[in-house]
Amino acid sequence: MKKVFLSFVFTFLSIVAFAQGTWDVDPMHSSVNFNIKHMGISFVQGRFDKFEGKIASSGANLDNADLSFAISVSTINTGVNMRDRHLISEDFFDVAKYPVIEFKSSSVTKDKNNNYIVKGKLTMKGVEKEISAPVTFGGIIKNKDGKEVMGIQTKFTVNRLDYGIKYDPSGAGIAKDVEVMAYFELVKQ
Numbered sequence: 001m002k003k004v005f006l007s008f009v010f011t012f013l014s015i016v017a018f019a020q021g022t023w024d025v026d027p028m029h030s031s032v033n034f035n036i037k038h039m040g041i042s043f044v045q046g047r048f049d050k051f052e053g054k055i056a057s058s059g060a061n062l063d064n065a066d067l068s069f070a071i072s073v074s075t076i077n078t079g080v081n082m083r084d085r086h087l088i089s090e091d092f093f094d095v096a097k098y099p100v101i102e103f104k105s106s107s108v109t110k111d112k113n114n115n116y117i118v119k120g121k122l123t124m125k126g127v128e129k130e131i132s133a134p135v136t137f138g139g140i141i142k143n144k145d146g147k148e149v150m151g152i153q154t155k156f157t158v159n160r161l162d163y164g165i166k167y168d169p170s171g172a173g174i175a176k177d178v179e180v181m182a183y184f185e186l187v188k189q
Helices: 002-019 081-087
Strands: 021-025 031-038 042-048 051-057 066-072 100-110 116-124 127-142 148-159 174-188
Touching (some): 051 148, 051 174, 116 148
Antiparallel strands (some): 021 174, 031 042, 066 100, 100 116, 127 148, 148 174
């Protein structure tokens, strides 16, 4: 019985040690994307090409984890250079004054379906607002180099007007709501 108990304790400690620590976003295997309705009939999709993020976790999942992410707004990419230049201007993101979008979690909880709900402060264009986003935890594995890797993803909506992005405030040409999709692979440090 003592051997079984010691085996259980060793296995449990190995699992906890396997996951806990600090995890940094691997930009080669991650993306931050958005989708916004245009003219009420179609969508414009885009992404941000430079971002970073970190998760501090004490276990083999996101329970009680701290998440923080930062996006370089000047790297917005919709595939149309003229539109991208307009988006970083004062009409939209005003990158000269507000070069970064930031998120810092305040709580991480599980919902009734065992998915995570992450709450925290999203700061964009100098405006900080509390948001809540569902996060799917993909798990933890070792990559080909033997490093521990974690996967998460989220999809949520923000109202751009809430963050001072007031170009076309009626939303007739450019919708008010922006759908954000982020896929992160993080490497344990």
